[in-house]
Amino acid sequence: MPRVSEAHLAARRQQIIDAAVRCFVRKGFHQSSMQDVIKEADLSVGAFYRYFKSKNELITAIAGEKIGEVTSVLDAVLEADPMPPVPEIIDRVLELVDRSIDGGGPVRIAVQVWGEAVHDPEVAAIVAEIYGRVRSRAVHIAERAQAAGRLSADADPVGVGGALFGLIQGYILQRILIGNVDRTQYVNGVRALVAG
Secondary structure, eight states: OOOOOHHHHHHHHHHHHHHHHHHHHHHOTTTOOHHHHHHHHTOOHHHHHTTOSSHHHHHHHHHHHHHHHHHHHHHHHHHSSSOOOHHHHHHHHHHHHHHHHHTTOTHHHHHHHHHHHTTOHHHHHHHHHHHHHHHHHHHHHHHHHHHTTSSOTTSOHHHHHHHHHHHHHHHHHHHHHTOOOOHHHHHHHHHHHHHO
16 A cells, blocks of 8 residues: 655645634534534544544644744744834734634634633643743743843843733734724734833
8 A cells, every 4th residue: 555645644634624623613612523523624534533633632733833823923023133113023913813813713713722721621731832832932022122122121021021922812802802903003002002
């Protein structure tokens, strides 16, 4: 029997992730069964379980993929010399958030996963690890801003990084719970806070 190529395996895995995103966005995390995802992916049960053993593994893959996009933006910012102002950094990340929310994408799943993390220790560990990567980069951004004189010398970079991370999460919640929040207005609010 011929070996399956790595490209084929990666494409099949992505097919399953995309199917899970559609199910979770349409029906919710809890209301979507593994059978729903298997049917949406148009695969056999055996083929599906070759890639993912549980819903939590799917969530890890989905969250990892999307957080990877966010961390790529933040990594590019951290490599820039000079580093852009904090409001511009926030705007870049929120633009990515907008694209994912507007397309009915996985950012909507994030809020469901945050709620699930309150009750499920395995999901809580996944969330802590994945979002810890974003928060860590936000702390590095605060450290760079402080070194460049854009942040008070006595500011705590860990606290500032946590606040920056919270601004991103706050925007996500407002977009999902309230609706059409204007990103430019939000970023201008951040700009006013930073200047004040």
